[in-house]
Amino acid sequence: xxxxxxxxxxxxxxxxxxxxxxxxxxxxxxxxxxxxxxxxxxxxxxxxxxxxxxxxxxxxxxxxxxxxxxxxxxxxxxxxxxxxxxxxxxxxxxxxxxxxxxxxxxxxxxxxxxxxxxxxxxxxxxxxxxxxxxxxxxxxxxxxxxxxxxxxxxxxxxxxxxxxxxxxxxxxxxxxxxxxxxxxxxxxxxxxxxxxxxxxxxxxxxxxxxxxxxxxxxxxxxxxxxxxxxxxxxxxxxxxxxxxxxxxxxxxxxxxxxxxxxxxxxxxxxxxxxxxxxxxxxxxxxxxxxxxxxxxxxxxxxxxxxxxxxxxxxxxxxxxxxxxxxxxxxxxxxxxxxxxxxxxxxxxxxxxxxxxxxxxxxxxxxxxxxxxxxxxxxxxxxxxxxxxxxxxxxxxxxxxxxxxxxxxxxxxxxxxxxxxxxxxxxxxxxxxxxxxxxxxxxxxxxxxx
Numbered sequence: 001x002x003x004x005x006x007x008x009x010x011x012x013x014x015x016x017x018x019x020x021x022x023x024x025x026x027x028x029x030x031x032x033x034x035x036x037x038x039x040x041x042x043x044x045x046x047x048x049x050x051x052x053x054x055x056x057x058x059x060x061x062x063x064x065x066x067x068x069x070x071x072x073x074x075x076x077x078x079x080x081x082x083x084x085x086x087x088x089x090x091x092x093x094x095x096x097x098x099x100x101x102x103x104x105x106x107x108x109x110x111x112x113x114x115x116x117x118x119x120x121x122x123x124x125x126x127x128x129x130x131x132x133x134x135x136x137x138x139x140x141x142x143x144x145x146x147x148x149x150x151x152x153x154x155x156x157x158x159x160x161x162x163x164x165x166x167x168x169x170x171x172x173x174x175x176x177x178x179x180x181x182x183x184x185x186x187x188x189x190x191x192x193x194x195x196x197x198x199x200x201x202x203x204x205x206x207x208x209x210x211x212x213x214x215x216x217x218x219x220x221x222x223x224x225x226x227x228x229x230x231x232x233x234x235x236x237x238x239x240x241x242x243x244x245x246x247x248x249x250x251x252x253x254x255x256x257x258x259x260x261x262x263x264x265x266x267x268x269x270x271x272x273x274x275x276x277x278x279x280x281x282x283x284x285x286x287x288x289x290x291x292x293x294x295x296x297x298x299x300x301x302x303x304x305x306x307x308x309x310x311x312x313x314x315x316x317x318x319x320x321x322x323x324x325x326x327x328x329x330x331x332x333x334x335x336x337x338x339x340x341x342x343x344x345x346x347x348x349x350x351x352x353x354x355x356x357x358x359x360x361x362x363x364x365x366x367x368x369x370x371x372x373x374x375x376x377x378x379x380x381x382x383x384x385x386x387x388x389x390x391x392x393x394x395x396x397x398x399x400x401x402x403x404x405x406x407x408x409x410x411x412x413x414x415x416x417x418x419x420x421x422x423x424x425x426x427x428x429x430x431x432x433x434x435x436x437x438x439x440x441x442x443x444x445x446x447x448x449x
Contacts, residue, residue, distance in 0.1 A: 076245020086308020098230025369424025
């Protein structure tokens, strides 16, 4: 089977041209995807209030396990698919795409059932009680009831990008984001359904995104076309998808754990107002995190394909360009945040000025770690894309372990200030390890077991 022109371009076009072609629409897609979370925060903060903001901050980290599972399957399958295409093995790539759909369905059944059953226990462990517990529980009920859609959306938006359609992914994400804004307005403002409305709005938007992405893989235009015979799982491909995607699972679980541990630490040394202030900071951080993720996901088809094709120099050029752009974005973001912190508080909390001092102080203590956060995210995805899952998993898993200890150790030593400082200190230490690993592991691994 022949390789399509869009895939040959990954081998032959200039790195800068490919970087722009893949990362710009991917960054745009990720920013629009961020609307799913950011707009929820704005509507909740303005129309439900501080308790609603605290409720969504306690509930979302638990619900985000859906995105973690979708990222594991999608990124693992995407890296494997692109390496197979780079080797010229289109038939094997199609088998992987079909098996990805089956794997998503099985994973959704398991995760969503556990989420519905265990949500109240998890929220209680986090310290939620009273009205905040009830609001967060209602939010998670609908998140998990419709949880197959974000898993499919995460997995097949990544595969669609690897099938040479980065612009199409962006258009789908834009449509889903606009729909989410409308549904948030409908279910929170017009129909005052509270956090239940926020969850339903997000999940329905994810459903539309998932179905639009999936449609491509059943059309004659798809290189990675799904047929009935490609849906049957094989142990080899399942294990390879999970092995390559494991660092993405850890990365998304890390985000969930960071939110969860910050919330628990703030409730330990502070109160619900500190959780609400952290909500403002985390929503602000999400914008930049999505840009970093867009850079990482954008370079993945380029680095994976050229790894399979044996083009090492092109892989390293792509990595270096990605790191340079990541640092530029992070430093620019720091300049804006430190210059106008009050604007970001108003954006997510409206005129509720009671959290303004806490949120501004949190930004000052927290955001100096932004460049390191960007480098770690792009670095982990780079290792994953060149078939070095061990380094990728050690990076994300190490961060998960370290931050779990850092947050409570810093909280015990310095109270609320310590909680704010834990993540940037942890990220700085891991960035040193990343740079050392990049020097030791210059060459990609070409063969895929």
